[in-house]
Every structure is written in structure tokens, then in C-alpha cells.
Amino acid sequence: MLDLMNVDYTTKIPNNVDLASDRQVLKALEGWHPGYIDWWKDMGPDGFQDSLVYLRTAVSVDPKGWAKFDYVKMPEYRWGVLLAPQEADRKVNFGQHMGEPAWQEVPGEYRAMLRRLIVIQGDTEPASVEQQRFLGKTAPSLYDMRNLFQVNVEEGRHLWAMVYLLQKYFGRDGREEADELLRRRSGDADSPRMLGAFNEATPDWLSFFMFTFFTDRDGKMQLESLAQSGFDPLSRTCRFMLTEEAHHMFVGETGVGRTIQRTCEAMIAAGIDDPNDVARVRALGVIDLPTVQKKMNLHYSLSLDLFGSEISTNAANFYNAGLKGRFGETKIDDDHRLTDATYKVAKMVNGEITMVDEPSLTALNMRLRDDYTLDCFKGVERWNKIIEKTGVKFRLELPHTAFHRHIGEFKHTHTTPSGIILDEATWAGQRDNYLPSGADGDFITSLMQPVTEPGAYAGWIAPPKMGIDNKPGEFEYVQIHV
Ligand code: BYC
Numbered sequence: 001m002l003d004l005m006n007v008d009y010t011t012k013i014p015n016n017v018d019l020a021s022d023r024q025v026l027k028a029l030e031g032w033h034p035g036y037i038d039w040w041k042d043m044g045p046d047g048f049q050d051s052l053v054y055l056r057t058a059v060s061v062d063p064k065g066w067a068k069f070d071y072v073k074m075p076e077y078r079w080g081v082l083l084a085p086q087e088a089d090r091k092v093n094f095g096q097h098m099g100e101p102a103w104q105e106v107p108g109e110y111r112a113m114l115r116r117l118i119v120i121q122g123d124t125e126p127a128s129v130e131q132q133r134f135l136g137k138t139a140p141s142l143y144d145m146r147n148l149f150q151v152n153v154e155e156g157r158h159l160w161a162m163v164y165l166l167q168k169y170f171g172r173d174g175r176e177e178a179d180e181l182l183r184r185r186s187g188d189a190d191s192p193r194m195l196g197a198f199n200e201a202t203p204d205w206l207s208f209f210m211f212t213f214f215t216d217r218d219g220k221m222q223l224e225s226l227a228q229s230g231f232d233p234l235s236r237t238c239r240f241m242l243t244e245e246a247h248h249m250f251v252g253e254t255g256v257g258r259t260i261q262r263t264c265e266a267m268i269a270a271g272i273d274d275p276n277d278v279a280r281v282r283a284l285g286v287i288d289l290p291t292v293q294k295k296m297n298l299h300y301s302l303s304l305d306l307f308g309s310e311i312s313t314n315a316a317n318f319y320n321a322g323l324k325g326r327f328g329e330t331k332i333d334d335d336h337r338l339t340d341a342t343y344k345v346a347k348m349v350n351g352e353i354t355m356v357d358e359p360s361l362t363a364l365n366m367r368l369r370d371d372y373t374l375d376c377f378k379g380v381e382r383w384n385k386i387i388e389k390t391g392v393k394f395r396l397e398l399p400h401t402a403f404h405r406h407i408g409e410f411k412h413t414h415t416t417p418s419g420i421i422l423d424e425a426t427w428a429g430q431r432d433n434y435l436p437s438g439a440d441g442d443f444i445t446s447l448m449q450p451v452t453e454p455g456a457y458a459g460w461i462a463p464p465k466m467g468i469d470n471k472p473g474e475f476e477y478v479q480i481h482v
Pocket residue numbers: 117120121124125128155194195196197215216217218219220222223305306307308309310311312313314315324365407
């Protein structure tokens with residue numbers, strides 16, 4: 001019998017969905033594979049395609065021991081199709097079909113909606129790889145370089161996950177969408193990626209860490225909502241993706257944590273009390289905390305945009321149809337239909353930011369965003385603990401949700417990070433105090449000198465507390481020239 005916990009590595013495409021006996025889908029995926037490899041070689045990590053990278057590969061979907069570690073050349077990584085095991089008798093757990101058996105096939109009436117959700121999710125995955133493709137060249141250590149590449153190959157696998165759903169369940173238009181996913185390019189003027197944040201540059205390692213903290217965390221929230229889906233194959237796919245997502249957020253959280261740790265240690269050693277004495281802190285070759293705050297303001301606000309408009313009929317339709325739930329849907333104690341419920345939404349009323357009761361159904365994006373903000377807040381408090389322990393007097397704060405927005409209720413409003421409304425001219429004058437300026441970027445770029453000696457770290461970042469796979473400090477995570 002086929003063991004759905006373990007991954008079949010005998011086929012060209014590792015999987016636990018019995019592709020071997022699903023000839024049509026296997027053929028479609030095998031047809032898509034060469035284009036994917038071309039895309040990876042063109043748009044994946046630049047300059048390291050022949051290096052040996054100490055990567056984990058999924059060998060099972062059992063949360064205990066699903067990964068094995070080994071040196072792999074990235075184009076030879078075994079990208080696979082891995083779904084969490086099917087739960088017996090799973091139901092649609094919300095919306096107008098609540099209580100019906102979960103769907104194993106696409107309900108005809110929801111085909112277009114579902115395809116759109118899957119395509120949007122799929123589009124972000126290769127986009128992030130494209131955004132990060134030059135970072136290997138300025139990695140602060142082999143450990144960090146390896147983590148970057150691990151994140152990249154797993155985002156590649158997330159693309160596979162969505163392409164499998166498109167090809168298996170959406171016939172010809174699914175195959176067309178799968179091809180389009182390889183054609184769009186992050187930041188391209190004619191053929192950009194679908195969502196705003198995925199067309200922004202990731203110019204340096206602090207941005208990379210902020211991205212994996214804030215933007216991959218949007219991934220977590222969206223995947224949690226899609227894991228609730230009544231369309232069972234989507235739910236199972238997202239459940240396994242979430243186990244990988246945890247590492248991406250670990251990379252972001254510890255990356256920023258190590259950066260501020262190093263900054264604070266250097267300040268203490270040099271006897272600098274004032275965190276706002278930017279010039280003196282920078283002279284130590286570390287990133288001053290106000291600049292870390294500005295980077296955070298940027299990446300948090302860009303990531304908030306990924307939740308869509310606060311009030312959205314799309315979100316209500318996805319929910320009613322049983323396609324996309326709330327964060328932790330099955331643990332929430334209510335009717336899971338939301339026909340009469342209301343939710344407090346931040347809106348502009350007479351030029352002021354005001355909390356207004358709105359129907360919960362149309363406010364689902366706002367609700368998910370609130371859950372996200374809370375999750376971010378906890379992580380930022382862990383960073384603040386690091387600062388506090390060193391004795392430096394400084395706190396990082398999430399900016400107001402109205403700050404620097406391009407989607408939704410506040411897209412035409414300028415505010416300070418604390419949410420005070422500004423006119424256009426004042427905003428223009430203050431912008432560089434709130435968001436990274438050209439000069440801030442130049443300074444950070446000047447620190448981005450590669451360190452490729454095993455066990456060594458760039459001066460602006462502290463070493464990690466522990467190695468990957470319990471490897472010792474001197475471990476050569478990437479054999480660059482082989
Ligand atoms: N940029 O009704 P609205 C991840 C469009 S990240 C550009 O408010 P809705 C990852 C919208 O499409 C997770 N356009 O939006 C992280 C709509 O267009 P139409 C990715 C935007 O639909 C790191 C119109 O504006 N997954 O996995 O309620 C590394 C009106 O919008 C944006 C998902 O997002 C934007 N930011 O909500 C790697 C899950 N926002 O219909 C990976 C699937 C909105 O007028 N997606 N628009 O043509 C969704 O659930 C929803 O599509 C959204 C938007 C939450 C994104």
C-alpha cells in the first residue's frame with residue numbers, strides 16, 4: 001500500500017500523492033519541469049547554481065522527522081508535491097456549506113474563485129526567489145547564505161505545490177496558469193508579479209530578514225486561512241507548507257535579532273548611551289537602531305497591504321463559499337457563518353481614523369490583518385528583550401496600521417508612524433525620518449561585504465546561538481567552489 005506519510009523518491013517528481021498512477025498529471029508536471037528549471041537557473045540565486053549547499057529535503061509529511069539534510073546543488077534539489085495526510089470525514093467548517101463533507105474535487109460554481117486564490121498564492125512564491133536572487137553575493141556568513149538558499153528552494157517547492165493543484169484540478173486553464181507563473185517577473189514593468197510587496201526590491205540582508213519576518217508571516221496567515229479551506233487538496237497542501245514556513249520566519253526573526261544584538265553590544269563596548277547618535281554608532285560598522293526601526297516601518301507597511309482592503313466583498317465571497325476561512329477558524333467559538341456578526345474596522349471618517357462596526361463577513365481581511373499584527377507584535381517584543389538585556393535604552397515599535405499604506409482605507413492618507421495625520425508637504429519633509437532614505441540604504445549597502453570563511457561572520461551581525469542540524473560553528477554550510 002502507498003504510504004502517504006513518506007515521500008516517493010523513485011519518480012522524477014518526489015510526491016506522496018501517488019503520481020505514478022496519475023499519468024495525466026504526472027505528464028503535465030513533467031512537461032512543466034524543464035521550464036521551471038530554466039526559470040530557476042535564470043531567476044534563482046545568482047552565482048551559486050554549482051555550489052554544494054547543505055539543505056534539508058522533505059522525506060515525509062510526518063511532523064516528526066520529515067527532513068533529511070545533505071549537500072545538494074540547488075538545480076538538483078528534489079522539489080516535490082507533498083500534502084498533509086487526508087483526515088477521515090473532514091467537513092467544510094464555515095460558510096454556507098458548513099457541515100457538508102469537504103470537497104475532493106473543485107465545486108463547479110467556485111472554480112474561478114478558487115483558481116484565482118491558488119494563482120495569487122502561487123505567484124508570490126517565485127516572486128520572492130526573484131527578489132532575493134542577488135543576496136548570496138553579500139551573505140554575512142556561510143550559515144546565513146545557506147539559510148537564504150533553503151528559503152529559496154522551499155519557496156520554489158511552494159510554487160510546485162500550487163502548480164500541482166492547478167494541473168490536477170483545473171485542466172487546460174490550470175496548465176495555462178502554471179505557465180504564466182513562470183512568465184511573470186518581480187518588478188517587471190510589462191509583466192509584474194500580482195501583489196505589490198512582491199514587486200519591491202530586497203536590496204540588502206536587513207531587508208531580507210525583515211521580509212522573512214513580516215512578509216513570510218503574511219504567508220503564514222494566508223496559508224493558515226487557506227488550510228481551513230473546504231477544498232480538501234488545498235487545505236492539505238497548505239498544512240504541509242506551514243511546516244516549512246516556520247523556518248522562514250525563524251530566519252527573519254533571528255536575523256534581525258542578531259543584527260540588533262551586535263549593534264547593542266558594539267554601542268556598550270564603545271560607551272555610546274544615545275541610540276540616536278547615528279553617526280557614532282555607524283562608525284562602529286553596525287546598523288543603528290533608528291535605521292532598523294525605519295526598515296521595520298517599511299516592511300511592515302508593505303506587508304499590511306497584502307491583506308487587501310479592510311472591507312472586501314471578495315473576502316466575504318471566499319468565506320461564504322467555504323474556500324478561505326479565518327485564522328484558527330475551527331477553534332473560534334461562534335456560528336462560523338457570520339451572517340449577523342460585526343467587527344470593528346479602522347476607517348477614515350471626517351478626516352479622522354475611527355473604529356467603525358462593519359459586517360464581519362466583509363471585514364475578514366481586517367480581522368486576519370489584526371491577527372497578523374498581534375503575531376508581529378509578539379516577535380517585536382522578543383527583539384525588544386534582546387535590546388533590553390544589553391542595557392541599551394531603545395524600543396522598536398510597530399507603526400500604526402494607517403502608516404504608509406497603498407491598499408485600502410488609508411491609501412490616500414499620510415500619517416506619522418504613531419498614526420498622526422499629516423498633510424502632503426509635511427509628509428514629504430518627514431518621510432526620511434520614518435522610512436529608509438537613500439543615504440540609509442547606501443550605508444547599509446556599504447556593510448554588505450561577503451564573508452565566506454567557515455565559522456566567520458560580518459561585523460554587523462552576531463553569530464547564531466546554534467548551528468543548523470546541530471552543526472558546529474566551523475561547519476561549511478555552502479561549498480561555493482566545487
Ligand atoms: N497588491 O477586495 P480586495 C506568501 C487587488 S504571501 C496588488 O481588497 P481581496 C509568501 C485584489 O486582487 C501570501 N493588488 O482584495 C510570502 C483585487 O483585485 P480585483 C500570499 C492587490 O481579494 C513570502 C482588488 O485589489 N497569499 O505566501 O479581498 C514569500 C481589490 O482587493 C493587493 C495570498 O495572498 C496588493 N497587495 O484580498 C513567499 C492568499 N491587494 O479582484 C510567499 C490569496 C488587493 O479587483 N489571496 N489587490 O481584480 C487572497 O486571499 C486575496 O487575493 C488578497 C486580497 C488577500 C491578496
